[in-house]
Amino acid sequence: MYAIVETGGKQYKVQTGETFKVELLSANLGEIIKLPVLLVSDEGKVITGNDLSGKYAEAEVVFHGKSRKIDIFTYKAKKNVRRRKGHRQPYTELKINKIVL
Numbered sequence: 774m775y776a777i778v779e780t781g782g783k784q785y786k787v788q789t790g791e792t793f794k795v796e797l798l799s800a801n802l803g804e805i806i807k808l809p810v811l812l813v814s815d816e817g818k819v820i821t822g823n824d825l826s827g828k829y830a831e832a833e834v835v836f837h838g839k840s841r842k843i844d845i846f847t848y849k850a851k852k853n854v855r856r857r858k859g860h861r862q863p864y865t866e867l868k869i870n871k872i873v874l
Contacts, residue, residue, distance in 0.1 A: 774815040776872050778808040778830050787869045792835060797863040800834045805870070808832055813874065820874075828874055836866040 775788045781796030800806055807829040813820045839861040848855045 774813070774872065776810045776814075776830055777812040778810055778832075780808050784811065787830060787872075789869055789871055792866055792868045794840075794864045794866050796865070797837065798834070798865045800865070802834055802837070804834050806832050806834065806867075808867075810872065813872065828872075830872045831870045832867040833870055834865060835868050837863070838866070839863050 775786055777784050778787055779785075780798070783796070785793055785795065787793060798806065810825050810828045810830055811821070813825065813828070840863075841861070843860045843862075845858040845860065846856070
């Protein structure tokens with residue numbers, strides 16, 4: 774059984790017991806959060822739409838961190854203009870405890 778959940782403006786395919794990374798959430802470590810379910814598939818049977826109103830997936834906050842550094846380098850040819858920046862995107866790692874139907 775798997776579900777499609779939404780958080781941070783993105784959708785993720787999840788299963789019970791699975792861990793995955795999402796955009797940074799303002800939740801403490803160990804806290805249980807509820808993610809809205811958009812679609813559920815169970816043994817080939819697909820449930821969507823109004824049948825899922827009020828349904829959710831329980832996820833536990835496992836870790837907060839930053840991803841790998843991305844180097845950004847811009848320049849203008851023949852002008853001696855160079856700019857180097859970096860960015861590390863913060864994330865929250867979640868573990869799906871159960872999908873409540």
